[in-house]
Amino acid sequence: MKTLVWVEHDGSAVKDATLAAVTAASKLGEVHLLVAGSGVDGVAKEAAQIAGVGKVHVADNAAFGHNLPENVAPLVADLMGSHDAFVAPATTTGKNIAPRVAALLDVMQISEILSVESSKTFTRPIYAGNAIATVESSDAKLVLTVRGTAFEKAATSGGSGTVEAVSAGGDTGISSFVGAEIAKSERPELTSAKIIVSGGRALGSSEKYEEVIVPLADKLGAALGASRAAVDAGYVPNDYQVGQTGKIVAPQVYFAIGISGAIQHLAGMKDSKTIVAINKDEDAPIFQVADFGLVADLFNAVPELTGKI
Amino acid sequence: MKILVPVKRVLDYNVKPRVKSDGTGVDLANVKMSMNPFDEIGVEEAIRLKEKGVATEIIAVSVGPAKAQETLRTALAMGADRAILVQTDDAVEPLALAKIFKAIADAEQPGLVILGKQAIDDDNNQTGQMLAALTGWAQGTFASAVNVEGDSVNVTREVDGGLETVKLKLPAIVTTDLRLNEPRYASLPNIMKAKSKPLDTKSPADYGVDTAPRVKTVKVSEPPVRSAGVKVADVDELVAKLKALGVHS
Numbered sequence: 005m006k007t008l009v010w011v012e013h014d015g016s017a018v019k020d021a022t023l024a025a026v027t028a029a030s031k032l033g034e035v036h037l038l039v040a041g042s043g044v045d046g047v048a049k050e051a052a053q054i055a056g057v058g059k060v061h062v063a064d065n066a067a068f069g070h071n072l073p074e075n076v077a078p079l080v081a082d083l084m085g086s087h088d089a090f091v092a093p094a095t096t097t098g099k100n101i102a103p104r105v106a107a108l109l110d111v112m113q114i115s116e117i118l119s120v121e122s123s124k125t126f127t128r129p130i131y132a133g134n135a136i137a138t139v140e141s142s143d144a145k146l147v148l149t150v151r152g153t154a155f156e157k158a159a160t161s162g163g164s165g166t167v168e169a170v171s172a173g174g175d176t177g178i179s180s181f182v183g184a185e186i187a188k189s190e191r192p193e194l195t196s197a198k199i200i201v202s203g204g205r206a207l208g209s210s211e212k213y214e215e216v217i218v219p220l221a222d223k224l225g226a227a228l229g230a231s232r233a234a235v236d237a238g239y240v241p242n243d244y245q246v247g248q249t250g251k252i253v254a255p256q257v258y259f260a261i262g263i264s265g266a267i268q269h270l271a272g273m274k275d276s277k278t279i280v281a282i283n284k285d286e287d288a289p290i291f292q293v294a295d296f297g298l299v300a301d302l303f304n305a306v307p308e309l310t311g312k313i
Numbered sequence: 314m315k316i317l318v319p320v321k322r323v324l325d326y327n328v329k330p331r332v333k334s335d336g337t338g339v340d341l342a343n344v345k346m347s348m349n350p351f352d353e354i355g356v357e358e359a360i361r362l363k364e365k366g367v368a369t370e371i372i373a374v375s376v377g378p379a380k381a382q383e384t385l386r387t388a389l390a391m392g393a394d395r396a397i398l399v400q401t402d403d404a405v406e407p408l409a410l411a412k413i414f415k416a417i418a419d420a421e422q423p424g425l426v427i428l429g430k431q432a433i434d435d436d437n438n439q440t441g442q443m444l445a446a447l448t449g450w451a452q453g454t455f456a457s458a459v460n461v462e463g464d465s466v467n468v469t470r471e472v473d474g475g476l477e478t479v480k481l482k483l484p485a486i487v488t489t490d491l492r493l494n495e496p497r498y499a500s501l502p503n504i505m506k507a508k509s510k511p512l513d514t515k516s517p518a519d520y521g522v523d524t525a526p527r528v529k530t531v532k533v534s535e536p537p538v539r540s541a542g543v544k545v546a547d548v549d550e551l552v553a554k555l556k557a558l559g560v561h562s
Contacts, residue, residue, distance in 0.1 A: 070477075073442065073445070073452055074451050099454070099455075100452070100454050100455075103439035103441075104445060107444075112408045114528060115436065115437050129436065130339070130435055131433070132433065132436065134329065135536065136536050138532045138534070139528050141527065142528070143528075178449075178450070178451040179480065179482065181479055183477075184474075184476065184477040185475045186472075186474040186477075187474060195473070223562040224562060232491070236491070241475060242475070248433075248436075257560050280551070291544070293541065294542055295543070297541075298544070298545050299544065300547075305548055309548050312552045313556075
């Protein structure tokens with residue numbers, strides 16, 4: 005089987021989510037990559053180094069600069085003439101583009117796969133991860149999105165893919181990019197961080213989040229996260245949200261601070277290697293999944309922890 | 314302009330799903346069912362656009378069993394003008410759903426179709442994007458703000474790194490994210506009024522759509538259970554545990 009993997013990048017470097025998708029695709033067969041964007045020579049060269057990669061298709065066109073699905077999906081559908089499976093990381097970009105591709109190909113997409121059981125059979129979470137479905141496709145071509153935390157990352161070196169330019173596609177003219185507010189941060193990305201410190205509604209304000217959560221994250225070199233309640237209350241921006249409808253994470257250590265542990269939050273972090281919970285309510289559901297639980301007032305305990313760790 | 318709002322009847326958000334012991338799915342017998350929360354946000358957004366004078370008519374559509382009428386009545390009570398039930402007892406996949414909505418869009422000619430970004434049962438997150446592909450319209454997925462200006466709509470999207478705004482030519486597809494709005498509760502007088510609003514019943518065959526599944530569910534199982542660990546007495550004990558794992562500054 006020949007697979008085409010969507011390379012997620014920021015215009016200058018390959019993003020980690022791509023590497024898990026490459027691993028998933030390699031279980032199906034030959035791995036080809038698609039780098040779409042504007043001025044992406046560097047990304048293509050980097051992508052060609054990923055272990056196990058065959059061909060790297062590069063579509064360099066201003067129309068692909070902001071991943072507009074109206075422009076990108078026809079390009080992918082066109083390339084699928086010579087591939088059997090389109091594999092995208094289940095990022096907001098992948099989730100935006102892949103179903104549009106699937107419908108153009110008249111196939112059903114299989115979303116957020118957790119494992120490859122055979123060339124047609126996959127597992128995926130349903131009901132916010134409260135159940136795992138094993139599903140089998142009967143379509144001629146596969147369109148898959150891949151949950152990044154469920155697959156090892158492919159090595160970023162050792163590959164020797166051949167780079168090939170694709171000239172297909174252009175601007176459909178029905179959509180345009182207006183602007184973005186992307187947080188610039190020196191911190192690790194939430195979805196690839198080794199340690200995450202998350203705060204919940206118990207913090208009470210964005211000032212307290214800054215005062216209590218941020219110093220601990222700084223000390224540990226951790227990424228910052230939050231529960232939906234904290235995001236909805238405006239303590240932190242939306243891209244901090246960990247949970248079913250936010251980001252799915254699986255770091256080495258996850259600190260849940262002042263987070264009660266609603267089902268939808270647990271769905272986003274329960275695959276973390278070690279979970280540390282600090283909450284003053286000893287009956288909070290978070291303690292049912294925590295490896296280390298501390299029943300304490302977070303406003304005292306967290307600064308003390310930051311001082312002593 | 315008209316706005317088309319697809320809504321799905323799903324297991325209520327607050328009910329914990331239970332996997333059936335024979336592994337064929339999740340038990341939906343005698344449990345509370347409600348409108349998919351993301352679809353509720355879609356209905357609310359359509360109503361707000363009507364209140365602003367942007368939209369003239371809101372049509373709620375559901376594909377599902379006879380009981381999905383209740384879901385449509387909820388949409389009507391919130392403020393939708395009329396409803397279409399495409400009745401079937403089969404589980405309909407996103408691709409077939411998108412084909413049904415495409416046929417309805419061809420007939421109704423809406424300026425916007427607003428869908429939930431995903432249903433909280435299957436978590437597919439596909440139908441809106443697929444409908445956009447089939448209609449050839451632009452898509453603004455995971456929306457946290459929707460502003461119609463003339464013959465286009467600006468959609469602010471929740472993306473992994475933050476927010477992104479795109480400008481789409483109308484007609485267009487929007488899928489809702491959590492922070493787009495807070496849906497209203499239907500008032501009792503509006504619930505009564507909704508009972509007399511028009512609700513058409515159709516079948517997938519009326520739209521010429523084959524709903525035979527492309528993906529077979531082989532089995533449904535419980536996720537691996539994570540067991541609780543230990544409670545530590547104080548911060549010092551926690552620090553010691555963390556240091557033992559190699560976690561320190």
